[in-house]
Amino acid sequence: MLDHAFGTFCHQGGDCTVHADNCFGQNKNRYVIAYLSWRTMTNRHDNIKYMMQLPGHTRCLIDAGFGRIKQRYRREDIDTLQHVADVVDLSSCSNVSVVYGRDTWKWRQWKAFFGDRYKKVPNISKYHYFRFTSTDPGAVFMKISAVDTEETRFVVCKTNLLAMDSYDIPQEIMPAGLSRERQRYLYSQVRPLVRLQFQEEFCAVPAQE
Known part of the structure; x- marks a missing residue:
């Protein structure tokens, strides 16, 4: 879904800033870090900043959007997938449903694709700011917070000295x-x-x- 969002809402190349909550299972793991590094290595972006919310500051507009959905959901009779989509659309002017279908996005084998190409970031839990750049392919620059001045550089890609084919993407997972x-x-x-x-x-x- 992250790849779908980039492909739908971002232009090829340029800089990108991504905000995420500090969830290890979903947002702060080796595969998300590998994916963002891969995007700069294949010239999909020149620079990417990936910033996590600090403990104690985890509420954001996204949470408010889900809160609106829950409020509407409790008051509606829902029998079909389209009813769920209608709840999302009617919950708030900023909420727009995206109903999954093969013409919407494709699931791909990202974990297998990155598994033998990228390493785990040591002590990833203490960092909240990550930076990737095409001028230093395969490396990630990390800080404990965005306001810190000292960065830690770590080569996350095992083949960072080799050019990566931009057309080499994971196989699609057929439902x-x-x-x-x-x-x-x-x-x-x-x-x-x-x-x-x-x-x-x-x-x-x-x-x-």
Whole structure:
């Protein structure tokens, strides 16, 4: 989804600043760091700044947007995916739903792609500011906070001295779809709870084997 956001909302090249909360599982891990480094190594950006919120300052406009969605969600009857999208769109003028589909974005095997090319950043938990530049490919510059003057340089890419092909991207992950067992469960156990006029849209009759 991060790659989709860059491809949709950013121009090729130039500088970019990204803000994120300090979540290790999602935002501060070896694969996100590798991905941002890869973007500068393949000339997708000249410079990227990646800044984490400091402890005690973790509330932001994104949280407010999700709060609006929750408020609207509690007051609505939801039977289909489109109903969920409508809740997001109606929750706030700044919230816009993006319904997943293969024409929307593609899941790719990023972890496998970066796994043997990039190293873990040591003591990553103490840093809140990361900088990547195409003039020093494969390296990340880190600071404990954005206002600190001292940077720590670490070569995160194992092949930083070799040119990286910009057209070399991970394979697409093809969605497997619902198993027959899951389809039968949705049809027999969940579909009866859906309002009658939306039951077919929510879950059609499973095809005969």
